[in-house]
Amino acid sequence: MNLELETAPVADLDAKQRLRIWIRLLKLSRRIESEIRERLRVEFSTTLPRFDVLAALYRKGEGMKMSELSEALMVSNGNVTGIIERLVQDGQVVRIPVEGDRRAMQVRLTEDGRKSFAMMAEVHEGWVNSMLGSLDDEDAARLLALLGDVSINGRKVT
Amino acid sequence: MNLELETAPVADLDAKQRLRIWIRLLKLSRRIESEIRERLRVEFSTTLPRFDVLAALYRKGEGMKMSELSEALMVSNGNVTGIIERLVQDGQVVRIPVEGDRRAMQVRLTEDGRKSFAMMAEVHEGWVNSMLGSLDDEDAARLLALLGDVSINGRKVT
């Protein structure tokens, strides 16, 4: 009883602090994200979801199935369907029937898609680097480590 | 010249590290965010944008104008219009003409909206607290501080 009376307020303070972390985390990532979306739109007439799909495909020369994409990007199947549709229209990506399974589709970058992503990725890295420029190397390392330590539902972020 | 040849690779390493921070930050906040969206939907049949609007209004008993809301939440005007529409339908919020300015609208919580938000906010705090439970108090404090130090375009996050 005594214990409860003493620890409850402390635990509550912790909860408030963790809530503040979450709010700050959200604010920061939204700021960066909206800056990136804006620049992708203005400079390259594209969107973050498209960029994310291209990034996932870039590392897999052989391409990925729709379900692998939605798994990797942690978005719904239906979502991927729509994004790929538009990327196909733009000629950045092709759908190839998977042999031996007539349900599945392999998605692969076109030559255009590959070149265009490589170029954007380099510029994108510069944006992020300059947006996080206020962190010196030491703080950057500490932040990276702290973020990597967090686990949600027992699963590490990384 | 020599200088450039020597520093370029170092700067590049830094850029890669900052990119990793951004990727980790994004992954973490998306994980937390989607968990919260899911729970808001399942437990309270509501959405994060609605919750955010209620949170902003909760602190302002006198209500807020549409433009103040979109400013505070960093979303577009048109976006707020739609969300408020649905909150009005749900009876959580009312629109009151601003006297002396027939263009403007004051948005205020109803009694229902106030009670319902207070309840949800408490539960929500618990969710966040438990999701960030893997951080001990010390790491939590360090993370909070590091996040607060970042500034984008010369503006602090907080």
Add this chain to the structure above:
DNA sequence: CTTAAAAATTTTAAGCTTGAAATAAATATG
């Protein structure tokens, strides 16, 4: 083989989000 269950994907309906265009009202300028 036949049927049932599982898997890969698409479709659908609803809501969120944005930038740009449209409205309407208030304010400033000549």
Add this chain to the structure above:
DNA sequence: CATATTTATTTCAAGCTTAAAATTTTTAAG
């Protein structure tokens, strides 16, 4: 006062996102 600009908000079109339902094909079980 008349006109121009600014301000507050809504409307619109396009795209993103999700969960749930529907389709099609594969695999498993009897």
